[in-house]
Amino acid sequence: MDGPAIEARRLRKVFTTSVRRPGFVGALRSLVAPERADTVAVEEVSFSVARGELLALLGPNGAGKSTTIKMLAGVLVPSDGEARVAGQVPHLDRKVNARRIGAVFGQRTQLWWDLPAVESFTMLRDIFKIEQEAYRTRLEELDGLLELASFWQRRPRQMSLGQRVRCDLAAALLHDPPIIFLDEPTIGMDAVAKEQVREFIRYQVEQRSRTVILTTHDMAEVARLARRVLLVNEGRVVYDGGLAELQKEYGSGWKVRVTFATGEVPPGIPGPGEKVGDAHVFAGVDPTAKRELMRSLLDRDDVTDLETHGDDLEDIMAAVYRKRAAVTA
Amino acid sequence: MLTLRFIKLSIKAALEYRTDFIFMIAVGIIWQVTVVAFATVVITRFPGLGGWSAGDVLLVASVRLAGHTFASGFFIGLRQVSELTADGKIDAFLLRPLPVYRQVMLNYFHMPEFGGLAVVAVMFAAAVRMVDIDWTPWRIGYLVASVVGATLLEVALQTVLGAFALRRPTVKLWQEWTEELMAAFGNYPLHILPNLAWAVFVFVLPIAFCAYFPVAVLTGQTSSLPVPAGVAVASPLISATLFLAALGWWRIELRRYESVGG
Numbered sequence: 311m312d313g314p315a316i317e318a319r320r321l322r323k324v325f326t327t328s329v330r331r332p333g334f335v336g337a338l339r340s341l342v343a344p345e346r347a348d349t350v351a352v353e354e355v356s357f358s359v360a361r362g363e364l365l366a367l368l369g370p371n372g373a374g375k376s377t378t379i380k381m382l383a384g385v386l387v388p389s390d391g392e393a394r395v396a397g398q399v400p401h402l403d404r405k406v407n408a409r410r411i412g413a414v415f416g417q418r419t420q421l422w423w424d425l426p427a428v429e430s431f432t433m434l435r436d437i438f439k440i441e442q443e444a445y446r447t448r449l450e451e452l453d454g455l456l457e458l459a460s461f462w463q464r465r466p467r468q469m470s471l472g473q474r475v476r477c478d479l480a481a482a483l484l485h486d487p488p489i490i491f492l493d494e495p496t497i498g499m500d501a502v503a504k505e506q507v508r509e510f511i512r513y514q515v516e517q518r519s520r521t522v523i524l525t526t527h528d529m530a531e532v533a534r535l536a537r538r539v540l541l542v543n544e545g546r547v548v549y550d551g552g553l554a555e556l557q558k559e560y561g562s563g564w565k566v567r568v569t570f571a572t573g574e575v576p577p578g579i580p581g582p583g584e585k586v587g588d589a590h591v592f593a594g595v596d597p598t599a600k601r602e603l604m605r606s607l608l609d610r611d612d613v614t615d616l617e618t619h620g621d622d623l624e625d626i627m628a629a630v631y632r633k634r635a636a637v638t639a
Numbered sequence: 640m641l642t643l644r645f646i647k648l649s650i651k652a653a654l655e656y657r658t659d660f661i662f663m664i665a666v667g668i669i670w671q672v673t674v675v676a677f678a679t680v681v682i683t684r685f686p687g688l689g690g691w692s693a694g695d696v697l698l699v700a701s702v703r704l705a706g707h708t709f710a711s712g713f714f715i716g717l718r719q720v721s722e723l724t725a726d727g728k729i730d731a732f733l734l735r736p737l738p739v740y741r742q743v744m745l746n747y748f749h750m751p752e753f754g755g756l757a758v759v760a761v762m763f764a765a766a767v768r769m770v771d772i773d774w775t776p777w778r779i780g781y782l783v784a785s786v787v788g789a790t791l792l793e794v795a796l797q798t799v800l801g802a803f804a805l806r807r808p809t810v811k812l813w814q815e816w817t818e819e820l821m822a823a824f825g826n827y828p829l830h831i832l833p834n835l836a837w838a839v840f841v842f843v844l845p846i847a848f849c850a851y852f853p854v855a856v857l858t859g860q861t862s863s864l865p866v867p868a869g870v871a872v873a874s875p876l877i878s879a880t881l882f883l884a885a886l887g888w889w890r891i892e893l894r895r896y897e898s899v900g901g
Contacts, residue, residue: 325897380898385733387894401894405736413734417900418727420734422746429648433745436641437737465652 412482472503529623667754694769706789712752785853788875
């Protein structure tokens with residue numbers, strides 16, 4: 311099939327909610343004559359994802375990331391616009407779409423709570439009508455990548471978060487879907503489990519050529535996995551492009567972290583700096599100011615530690631949101 | 640078959656905790672204690688109710704309880720739609736190439752219903768001994784159809800409410816109330832109630848089609864019914880029709896599903 315793996319055209323999702331009036335009388339009035347209000351969760355979101363590409367879908371809480379993914383996965387019906395996944399409209403061809411996608415929502419499990427995980431896998435094998443030989447091969451591969459065998463006889467309620475999400479990842483890929491949606495798959499995990507999941511995602515993109523949309527608040531994860539990011543805020547796309555370009559366009563700032571032997575900023579150092587633990591952090595956007603600061607620091611004997619770096623991704627994202635908000639204001 | 644496989648797995652999983660398993664079966668039996676107590680009172684204290692013999696009344700209770708046991712065993716998930724929505728399970732169901740309704744069924748098998756089945760077997764055995772019915776193949780077939788109808792009717796009502804629960808969590812209370820109402824009135828020949836009450840149970844919350852009308856057909860007492868005999872005979876069919884209509888309503892509400900948490 312030609313064309314992008316995923317395509318969203320002017321996607322819109324509006325939720326209608328009841329407005330509760332304050333106070334007891336207000337509550338009674340709401341009961342008799344409820345007032346409805348529309349909440350626009352996603353507004354005119356358009357983008358496409360090529361086959362074998364990983365797109366990081368980023369944004370603050372309530373930005374519309376999960377709603378967008380749910381429309382692409384066929385869970386929600388868009389209020390307007392069109393979604394196409396592998397050429398199909400997800401909510402109209404839900405069962406066909408289900409065979410082509412795998413999805414993990416990090417905070418929720420799709421495994422049967424009271425059954426050992428391996429029994430959930432066999433149920434999914436039957437639901438997706440996976441041939442026994444293909445099922446065995448895939449389970450072996452997934453076990454090799456995620457080290458599941460040591461705990462897959464446990465029920466999800468007896469697993470740690472990391473173990474449960476690894477089982478969920480396996481469950482989502484058992485039917486070998488070419489497209490994967492991962493909604494905060496590493497949320498709440500420890501560093502070791504996170505690293506294992508990141509490697510798993512990287513393997514799926516680079517070795518298995520799967521198309522992935524990943525949402526996360528972990529910027530280290532984005533830096534490690536994504537070349538392209540889509541930033542959304544208040545339901546709208548605020549940036550769609552390469553991660554390197556994003557850093558170049560919005561991340562012109564610098565930071566210098568210095569630890570002085572005295573614990574205080576000595577006289578003659580430009581700028582007060584912000585005290586962070588034992589160190590002081592100097593920041594700015596003017597490269598001349600940075601050079602001046604560095605010159606004054608490098609000549610001193612009371613500097614015990616010095617570290618310099620550019621804006622991290624979180625700073626860059628904050629800069630994007632600030633700049634876009636200023637434009638739309 | 641997925642359903643049987645799921646039940647087998649559920650039993651296997653439950654058997655790993657033998658004490659819990661036995662406890663669940665015992666709960667199923669104890670849960671029906673009100674019906675058993677009712678049946679005992681009817682048999683031992685009264686010659687009958689509203690002109691119906693004790694055996695006839697016991698047969699009504701047996702058909703109703705059998706329908707309830709199957710409905711609860713296989714369709715208990717319908718009463719958990721609020722929780723399934725809140726836990727994101729409905730989202731997961733929508734990601735699989737299987738009807739969501741069927742997955743709601745497959746989500747949980749209500750183990751205590753094995754205990755309920757034991758109670759049903761005892762009640763049917765007692766009722767069949769007490770009623771004066773010539774058990775021809777047609778009547779046996781109609782009795783089976785009645786139990787299926789009673790199951791489908793309860794499932795239909797829970798499906799309609801369960802569909803509402805996809806977007807309104809408080810509907811669970813209405814589901815529980817409906818079950819209580821069916822348990823409270825479904826075991827009686829409803830003509831003992833005032834006209835307004837039986838009219839409600841025929842036209843609004845059609846409990847009368849669950850066991851009362853079918854047993855009236857089996858015992859040849861259709862002339863005293865508030866509906867034509869043909870309608871009573873068609874009770875299992877009417878229940879099946881209501882079930883199909885409820886499924887249609889479920890599909891409509893599922894399209895309006897809004898998920899939770901973004």
